[in-house]
Amino acid sequence: MATLNVLVAVCLAYVAFLFAVAFAAERAALRGRTNWLRSPIVYTLSLSIYCTAWTFYGAVGYAARSGLEYLTIYIGPSLVMFGWWWILRKLVRIGRSQRITSIADLISSRYGKSNLLAVGVTLLAVIGTTPYIALQLQSVTLSFEVFADVQSGGEEIAGQGSNALLVALGLTLFTIIFGTRNLDVNERHHGVVMAIAVEAVVKLFALLAVGVFVVWGIGGGFASTLERIDASEIGMWQMSGDRWASLIFLSAAAFLCLPRMFQVMVVENEDEGHLRTASWAFPAYLMVMSLFVVPIAVVGLELLPTGSNPDLFVLTLPLATGNEGLAMLSFLGGFSSATSMVIVAALALATMVSNHIVMPIWLSANGSGVQMSGDVRNVVIMARRVSIGAVVGLGYLYYQFSGGGTALASIGLISFAGVAQFLPVLLGGIFWRGATRPGAFTGLTVGFLVWAYSLLLPSFGTGAMLSEQIMTAGPFGIGWLRPQAFFGIEGLDPLVHAIFWSISLNTFAFVAVSLITFPSPLERLQGAQFVNVFEHSQGPRSWSGSVGQSEDLMIMAQRIIGAREAQALFEREAQRQGVSGFLPEPSPDFLHALERELSGSVGAATAHAMIGQIVGGASVSVEDLMAVADETAQMMEYSSQLEAKSEEQARTARQLRQANEKLTQISVQKDNFLSQVSHELRTPMTSIRAFSEILRDSDKLSEAEKVKYSSIIHDEAVRLTRLLDDLLDLSVLENGQVNLNVQKGMLSDLLDHAVATALTGSGIDSLKVTRRRASEAVALHTDLERLSQVFINLIANAQKYCDADQPELTIEVGRTDETLVIDFIDNGAGITKEEQAVIFEKFSRVGAQKAKGAGLGLAICREVMARLDGSVQYLPGQGGAAFRVTLPDRVALAAE
Amino acid sequence: MTKRVLLIEDEPNIIEAISFILSRDGWEVATHSNGHDAMDAVRRRSPDLVILDVMLPGKSGFEILRELRDDPETDGLPVLMLTARGQNKDREMAEKAGASRFMTKPFSNSDVIEAVRDLVAG
Structure with a gap:
């Protein structure tokens, strides 16, 4: 023991x-x-x-x-x-x-x-x-x-x-x-x-x-x-x-x-x-x-x-x-x-x-x-x-x-013979383009029935599954259907007999049905992919997605291949397509890649069905079929060339149409911009002209009136100049012609300066600024003037628009993995969701009150931050209006 | 009897300028500076003439004009429209909406006075 x-x-x-x-x-x-x-x-x-x-x-x-x-x-x-x-x-x-x-x-x-x-x-x-x-x-x-x-x-x-x-x-x-x-x-x-x-x-x-x-x-x-x-x-x-x-x-x-x-x-x-x-x-x-x-x-x-x-x-x-x-x-x-x-x-x-x-x-x-x-x-x-x-x-x-x-050996051989029934369908699938699904189905069914009847069932012993009578005389007395002597051919070893008949009938059924049936377009594509796997490096693009399904696809992909992998996949594709964010266009190429990614987890058929559920059916394009019609190419060369040409023309037309649409869009944008600029320039000019005419034409003005009117003229002239400066600044930034003047400095100094500048000329109590100096001890290596310009703008906005009884602005500095984050949060009513979408656009001004600015401040901030490899965004859900400035970590020198 | 003008405009300096030149010419000038309740202001004051800016907070000058023309009480009221966007499109829109006169900013003071006189003399 x-x-x-x-x-x-x-x-x-x-x-x-x-x-x-x-x-x-x-x-x-x-x-x-x-x-x-x-x-x-x-x-x-x-x-x-x-x-x-x-x-x-x-x-x-x-x-x-x-x-x-x-x-x-x-x-x-x-x-x-x-x-x-x-x-x-x-x-x-x-x-x-x-x-x-x-x-x-x-x-x-x-x-x-x-x-x-x-x-x-x-x-x-x-x-x-x-x-x-x-x-x-x-x-x-x-x-x-x-x-x-x-x-x-x-x-x-x-x-x-x-x-x-x-x-x-x-x-x-x-x-x-x-x-x-x-x-x-x-x-x-x-x-x-x-x-x-x-x-x-x-x-x-x-x-x-x-x-x-x-x-x-x-x-x-x-x-x-x-x-x-x-x-x-x-x-x-x-x-x-x-x-x-x-x-x-x-x-x-x-x-x-x-x-x-x-x-x-x-x-x-x-x-x-x-x-x-x-x-x-x-x-x-x-x-x-x-x-x-x-x-x-x-x-x-x-x-x-x-x-x-x-x-x-x-x-x-x-x-x-x-x-x-x-x-x-x-x-x-x-x-x-x-x-x-x-x-x-x-x-x-x-x-x-x-x-x-x-x-x-x-x-x-x-x-x-x-x-x-x-x-x-x-x-x-x-x-x-x-x-x-x-x-x-x-x-x-x-x-x-x-x-x-x-x-042991006989059980093994019976198993072998069973799975060997896959062989005709498998080899046919990778070597013969003409193999079809009905053919495969018939072949497999026939093969397995013959295998079960002639090998598996008899293996349990005569009388266990098939009666003695069937074994010796065939079912219903039909002699040529005897399990171990088909068509009356006797004397073969039962195993050889079963293999021979199951594989031959399997192959015969598979080939015959494949020949008389016609493959579906998708089969045709897959067939070409398999048979010509060494020639075709690119997959068939059998999907045509429409915009707006990307999010659904993303949700699904996250659940199957995991959130992180799915996000990475989508982001990579979006980048490849030149789209920002996580949602690429559901282009046929992308859908195909996604399907293959999913099929690694759940198999081809399921992945296909899942994508089909979202995108709504696959359609096989003429191009795809053309691409795989190798054999018939010689016969059809002429006609296919014609088709290819017309395809190409259609493609060119499509591209032209797209280009045209884009130009029209740009033109509309330009018109809008010019009309905005015109409005912004004409308004101060109206005051200047009206008051200068008043000063010129009236003799009976009091000294006080004269002073008042001329200072209006002066202020409007200043406003005009500032507007022109802003426009020029923006145009330089947008065209990327700006030269950065990179210097070293402390974030706290920069904020001191910005707060002081932004609040100049207003009452001391107009805006209370709360800061945490300890967190501001960050050495920066960037264009300090530009950054300061952004800070000033944000602080000035808070001062202008914060509608609380005792306006207060909190400046918080923090760090995430790779970024330095500076938040400007006031205690006012904040900005509505619709307005959040447009505040960074040129000439957009929030609320009914027309403040002095031309609505270019935030647009400039956004451009500046983009030049500094950072960003400025509206930060929702902070109580008041909140803006987040981020800078890449390398800008912040480790000096804490 | 002095004629009354209602000026609907949101830019404080322009309000000041127009008020000054019209009062000096003998008009009684009332002002209103947003689009929301501009219609109420017109009904309340029943002026002899309205000077209406196109770009107003809350509601555009064109909309206000359309409402004025749809209301039988005010459909004949002379309206002088001001705009800072000197495009033909705006002029066409103004004419279509039933503006009595259309002026582009910046304007000459004398033109304004002349236009106002013309419109009221009708």
């Missing part, structure tokens, strides 16, 4: 170690130290989740039963890796450019972002993967039992059944912790990838250790082991050609289509260049993995009592010879294989389930809820977590109900 306890302890320690590895990798990724995380070796090792417990334990069993046939399972993937240039490179490129999150996402995205197709693929993937997860749980439990049997001498040990449950729970926890930390799948799961890379090393090392032990420890050296192999019947080279070919094809197809393989190969891929390394390193890994399979099988068959399960030779051989340490290592290898597969499979399936099933349902249940409801991110993450639990739970249930009797 001691060893069993040790085993449990080792197991727990190993799991803790994995947590630590994953955690450390995440930490390193967070700190940006991702160099070694991104090495091609890690990528190659992560691909080794292809080798599950099935390969670890099952390959030996397979070899013991069917000789060298087990090699086919390695040859298929190796061929795919050797040919990486043709298929994998394309898949990875598409995955990156379209921000693909799963194989369901890829297929749905290719066929016009169809959610129906995504749901179908997801369900099929779940059906195909569940037995496989069950298989992993079973292998862990079996290996536990082997230890237990040896320890207890065959006595029943309580609580064995709960092992599977514990393992399932542990894996769920691990996957949830490291798999749903980031929402954006394209941000990649460094922790998970690192953990499975470590597991890859562990299982390889374990198998090699057992192999070395078997060959040199038991077998008596290399030569003698070879002799044993020769003596054994495994050594007989019985190769059944069709079975080999089918199996190689099957494993190659599964390698491409298994959701977990797709996850590590495409989704988690950091760099296309890694494929180059993996193309030889991964086949090498597989070769080393398979190196000792035959010796272990031969020696096992020879040494162990007949009837012992060959699937467990890897474990039972060391145990039988008393090598418990080695057995423990071997157990860890198997454990590693099982856990890494379950983790990645659960992750991949959970992404599919949450993106393609849960999210669409949630979205439609919430109706127009894209905008109104809370943080969608939480919903997505919750959905993903629940899905992980559900996927692993399904596997556990399957394990419980199936009782775990079937040999």
